[in-house]
Amino acid sequence: MHASCFKAAALAAALSASASALSCVAHAQSKDAEPATRAANETFAASLPLADAQDFEDASRGLIATIPDGFIAGSGSRPTWNMKAFEFERATEPPPTVNPSLWRQARLNAIHGLFKVVDRVYQVRGYDISNMTIVEGDSSVIIIDPLLTVDSAKAAIELYFQNRPKKPVAAVIYTHSHADHFGGVKGVVDEADVRAGKVKIFAPDHFMDYAVSENVIAGNAMSRRSWFQFGTFLPPGERGKVDAGLGKQVATGAISLIAPTDIIAKDYETRVVDGVEIEFHLVPGTEAPAEMIMYFPQFRVLNAAEIATHNMHNLYTIRGAEVRDARVWSAYLGEALDRWGNQTDVLIAQHHWPTWGSDRVIEFLAKQRDLYKFIHDQTVRLFNHGHLPAEIAETLKLPPSLAKQWYSRGYYGTLSQNAKAVYQRYLGWYDANPANLSPLPPVERAQKSIEYMGGADAVLKRAREDFNAGNYRWVASVANDLVFADPANTQARALAADALEQLGYQAEAGTWRNAYLSGAMELRSGIPKFAGSSTLSPDLIRGVTLDLLFDFLAVRLNADKAEGKKITINWSFPDVGEKMALNLENSALTHISGKLAGRADAAFTLSRATLDQVLLKQRTFIDAIKAGDVSVEGDPRKLGELLAMLDEFTTDFPVVEPKQRMN
Numbered sequence: 001m002h003a004s005c006f007k008a009a010a011l012a013a014a015l016s017a018s019a020s021a022l023s024c025v026a027h028a029q030s031k032d033a034e035p036a037t038r039a040a041n042e043t044f045a046a047s048l049p050l051a052d053a054q055d056f057e058d059a060s061r062g063l064i065a066t067i068p069d070g071f072i073a074g075s076g077s078r079p080t081w082n083m084k085a086f087e088f089e090r091a092t093e094p095p096p097t098v099n100p101s102l103w104r105q106a107r108l109n110a111i112h113g114l115f116k117v118v119d120r121v122y123q124v125r126g127y128d129i130s131n132m133t134i135v136e137g138d139s140s141v142i143i144i145d146p147l148l149t150v151d152s153a154k155a156a157i158e159l160y161f162q163n164r165p166k167k168p169v170a171a172v173i174y175t176h177s178h179a180d181h182f183g184g185v186k187g188v189v190d191e192a193d194v195r196a197g198k199v200k201i202f203a204p205d206h207f208m209d210y211a212v213s214e215n216v217i218a219g220n221a222m223s224r225r226s227w228f229q230f231g232t233f234l235p236p237g238e239r240g241k242v243d244a245g246l247g248k249q250v251a252t253g254a255i256s257l258i259a260p261t262d263i264i265a266k267d268y269e270t271r272v273v274d275g276v277e278i279e280f281h282l283v284p285g286t287e288a289p290a291e292m293i294m295y296f297p298q299f300r301v302l303n304a305a306e307i308a309t310h311n312m313h314n315l316y317t318i319r320g321a322e323v324r325d326a327r328v329w330s331a332y333l334g335e336a337l338d339r340w341g342n343q344t345d346v347l348i349a350q351h352h353w354p355t356w357g358s359d360r361v362i363e364f365l366a367k368q369r370d371l372y373k374f375i376h377d378q379t380v381r382l383f384n385h386g387h388l389p390a391e392i393a394e395t396l397k398l399p400p401s402l403a404k405q406w407y408s409r410g411y412y413g414t415l416s417q418n419a420k421a422v423y424q425r426y427l428g429w430y431d432a433n434p435a436n437l438s439p440l441p442p443v444e445r446a447q448k449s450i451e452y453m454g455g456a457d458a459v460l461k462r463a464r465e466d467f468n469a470g471n472y473r474w475v476a477s478v479a480n481d482l483v484f485a486d487p488a489n490t491q492a493r494a495l496a497a498d499a500l501e502q503l504g505y506q507a508e509a510g511t512w513r514n515a516y517l518s519g520a521m522e523l524r525s526g527i528p529k530f531a532g533s534s535t536l537s538p539d540l541i542r543g544v545t546l547d548l549l550f551d552f553l554a555v556r557l558n559a560d561k562a563e564g565k566k567i568t569i570n571w572s573f574p575d576v577g578e579k580m581a582l583n584l585e586n587s588a589l590t591h592i593s594g595k596l597a598g599r600a601d602a603a604f605t606l607s608r609a610t611l612d613q614v615l616l617k618q619r620t621f622i623d624a625i626k627a628g629d630v631s632v633e634g635d636p637r638k639l640g641e642l643l644a645m646l647d648e649f650t651t652d653f654p655v656v657e658p659k660q661r662m663n
Helices: 003-018 035-046 054-060 083-090 100-109 150-163 191-195 207-213 219-230 326-343 358-384 389-395 415-427 442-452 456-468 472-485 490-506 510-525 538-543 546-555 608-615 621-626 637-643
Strands: 063-065 113-118 121-125 132-136 141-144 169-173 200-204 262-264 268-273 276-282 292-296 301-303 346-348 567-573 578-585 588-593 602-606 630-634
Touching: 035 100, 035 490, 054 100, 063 150, 083 100, 100 510, 113 150, 113 346, 121 150, 121 346, 132 150, 200 207, 200 276, 207 538, 219 510, 262 268, 276 326, 292 326, 326 358, 326 415, 346 358, 358 389, 358 415, 389 415, 442 472, 456 472, 456 490, 472 490, 490 510, 538 608, 546 578, 546 588, 546 608, 567 637, 602 608, 602 637, 608 621, 621 630
Parallel strands: 141 169, 169 200, 200 262, 301 346, 567 602
Antiparallel strands: 063 113, 113 121, 121 132, 132 141, 268 276, 276 292, 292 301, 567 578, 578 588, 602 630
C-alpha cells in the first residue's frame, strides 16, 4: 500500500470519528504542566526568533472576508468546522502546557478567510486542514483542491462568490491523491456537468489508483492510528488539541470523488483553461505517490501543492504509511527552483500561507530543497558508519542556516521520525543486531523486564522519582512496560498517562502532541467509543478497481477458519466487461483477472453497481439474487461458506495497552 493516504484512509477516519467524538468520550481531568515542563518550554522559547512577525504579515495579507466565527454548520449532526473552539489561541503568550513554537504555528493556522494572492488568484484558508485556491479565467473560475469534505468546500466557494463575481466553474484541479485535496469536489461542481463536458477535472498520472487504494487494504489500522496523529478525540484547549501543524484540524463531513477527465501524464505539460496558461510538473513519490505542482506565467505564481509548505513535512507519517523518498523530494524542489524561481513573484501551496517576493521565494525553495537532502544524506552517512536509527534520530541536528527558519521546523513531520524513515527506506526494520532479530513479544518482554527490575512496586517507586526529576521520556517507557505487564495496574496507568501528558505539553510537533495526549487520555478514560463509519465513501467504493476489492477480501481471510478448505467461484460483470476467478486453497485467497475457472463451485453474474450497493450495505446479496440482479450457477452456499471465513475489522483495538493475545 502506498503512502497516499495522509490522507485518504487517515483523514477519512479522523473525520468520521470526529462526527460523534467528543460527545461520547468521558475525559478524565487533564493535569497542569509540571515544573520541569514549564522550565523546558521557557528554555525552548528563549532559543526562538519570536520577534520575527513576517509569517503573521503573510498569513493575514490580502484578507477580504471571513466566515463569521469560522463556523460551518454543515449537513451532519455536528458542525463541519468551528474555529470558535480555538479562540483561546488569540493570546500572544503561550501557556505553559504548549510548546511555544507550536503555539506560534497554531495561531498562524487560526487565521482564516478569503484572501487575494494577486489579481485573479485567491485562496480560502482556515476552513479545513487544506486550502482551496481559486483562479479566475476569462469567463469562469478554476478551483485547485476542493478541500476534504463536501460541506467545507461548499462553504468555501460560497464565501468566494459572496465577494467576487459569480462565474461558472470551468475546471477543478486535484494536485495530488490525498483526500483533503479532492474530497469536497461535489461541494463545488455537479457530477452531471462533468459528465456532460461542461467542467474538466485535471489530475496527475495514476491519481485514481492511489486516491482510492489506501482506503482499502490497510485502511482500518491507519484509521485507528490517525486518531492519535490528529487528536480526533481531544477537546480543543490549552491542555488538549491546539493544532495539527499542517493546518488546524480535519473537517467533519462526507468525502466525495469525481474521476478526472484530463490526466497530466508527462513530466511537463502546458494547458490553457479559459485563457489561463498552466504549466504542470509531475512530482510523483514526494509527499504523495501521484502529485503535481503548477506555474501560472501570466500571474508569476508558483503553486507548490504540498511539497513546499511552512513546516518540515513527513517522510514517514506516524499514522503509518509507506516511507517517502527524501532524495527525490529534494530533486523536484531543485527543478522547480531552477525552472521557475526567477520567474516567480508569489509562491503558494495547498496548506499554509503564501510567500511573496522573488528573493524570498528563491530562498524558501532552496532551503526546503536542502532540508530534505540534508536529512537524506546525513542519515545515510551515519548508518553507513554503523549508527542505528535511534542513535541517528537522537543526535542528528539541522545546521543553523536551516534550523533558524520557521518553515524548517517539525510541526507536522519531525527530524527524529524522518531520520528513522530514511533508515527504514534503505535498510528496513532490522538493525542487524541478532539480539533484535526475534525478541520477545511486547507483553512477555515487559513482564520479564519488570520482574528483573524487582517487581511493579519497586519500579513504580523509582519511576515516580524520575517523573519528579522531569525524566518523562524514560518514565513513559518504563511505565509502558508496567502497563503491558499488567494492564489492570491503575497506578502504572496513571503514571504512564502523566508522563505522556508532559511530553505532549513539550512537543513542538502538533502530531506528536496529539499522539502523546491521546495516549494519556486512553490510559485514563479507555478507548473512545463512537458510532464509527467505514472509511469508504460511495464515491471511493465506485473508484476502487475490482482487483483491489478482491485483494481486500483476501486480507480479511482468517487462515485458521480456512484450513483445509478449497472453493472456486467465478464472477462476471457484463456492464464493465470484467471477469474474475476467485480461488481459496492452502488458506490463501487468490484471484485471476480477465478469465473464469474451468471448474467452479459457483458462478455469479451481476453488475458492478449491484456489487457496490452490497459493499455499501445498501442491500444484501440475497436480496439482489431475489430481485434478479444476480444470476447464479452451481452452489451459492459456497459463497456464504467463504464469507464466514472473513474477519470484520474494528477501529477500537488497543494501542497504549496490550491487545488480547492472538490464537
